Amino acid sequence: MAEHIHLVANNPDLGGGERMLLRHAEALTELGHHVQVVTAGGELAEVAAAAGIDVLPIRATDRPRYIRALRNWDRRERDGLLWCHGLVPALATAGHRRRIVHLHQQPQSRGQAAALVVARRPALRVLVPSQAMTHDVMGARVHLNWTEDLPLLPRPPRRPRLRVGFLGRLTTDKGLDVLARAVGTLVGAGHDVELVVGGDDRHVPADRRDAVLRALDETPAEVSLLGQVERAEVLARVDVAVFPSISAEPFGLVAAEAMASGVPFVVSDAGALPEVAGPDHPWIARTGDADDLARVIALALSASDDDVRAVTERARARWEADYSPHAGRLRVRRLLEELAP
Known part of the structure; x- marks a missing residue:
């Protein structure tokens, strides 16, 4: 039986990492897995729900409350694989079982670098989207991003301007x-x-x-x-x-x-x-x-x-x-x- 997979968002807004979370949800669904997007509401929840993806809203008004609520949910209720899309959910669930830590940007400060040391323990895999990013996240595995299915566009004719x-x-x-x-x-x-x-x-x-x-x-x-x-x-x-x-x-x-x-x-x-x-x-x-x-x-x-x-x-x-x-x-x-x- 295919595993239940929870994709946990860094932010409720639809940034680059959240768009890749949605692409993973689509890919996992096509591969036959039961997928749930976990997020503090916002645009991501709306887009995921409109696409027919199961959404679990974590009620929180700010990031510290999101981290606490996410940690409590993960400890008490989660069943299956946890795929943390970003440092925030990875830090919130540090020490918990069966997790993937997937970073979409390198640590932006010494504080984030220190948080990552904690957040990646233990993780089945630490994923980053490029070889360049492995210089900032030692021991990470490259897991390339991908786009939507895009057609070739007709090229405009040559013109003076x-x-x-x-x-x-x-x-x-x-x-x-x-x-x-x-x-x-x-x-x-x-x-x-x-x-x-x-x-x-x-x-x-x-x-x-x-x-x-x-x-x-x-x-x-x-x-x-x-x-x-x-x-x-x-x-x-x-x-x-x-x-x-x-x-x-x-x-x-x-x-x-x-x-x-x-x-x-x-x-x-x-x-x-x-x-x-x-x-x-x-x-x-x-x-x-x-x-x-x-x-x-x-x-x-x-x-x-x-x-x-x-x-x-x-x-x-x-x-x-x-x-x-x-x-x-x-x-x-x-x-x-x-x-x-």
């Missing part, structure tokens, strides 16, 4: 201010370039948001701010997508989405982004260097149709092998076979 696209939060962490300066450099060098931005500034500290808005206001390039939109609304209309993160990315899901969609893309060398793109990807810029980013974007924009096709076909094949839903289901199945009681 070239469109450079960005997807993500409007924050300096994602390097949007660096990208604004880079496209300004391209305009200054005679390129006719428009910057198309998809994303918003929810949960972005004011200083990181304001620096981005100033850079966007000061760039000589035309800027189209689309707000929070579906990824295809950006990817289908740009000549190249750019993901110029400054912070060390634990994975880089937007890059994997571009790979699936057949869109040429540029990344910085921050964290796992080059790892996701693959060793043969030709368009990688130095983190935080607007001049180098402008140089690499210019290379991508000037590549021949044959070269672009070769890069995007190779990227799509990498997505199918590593970052597609099928690849994700295979990884989950193999992991559970290893952990079968």
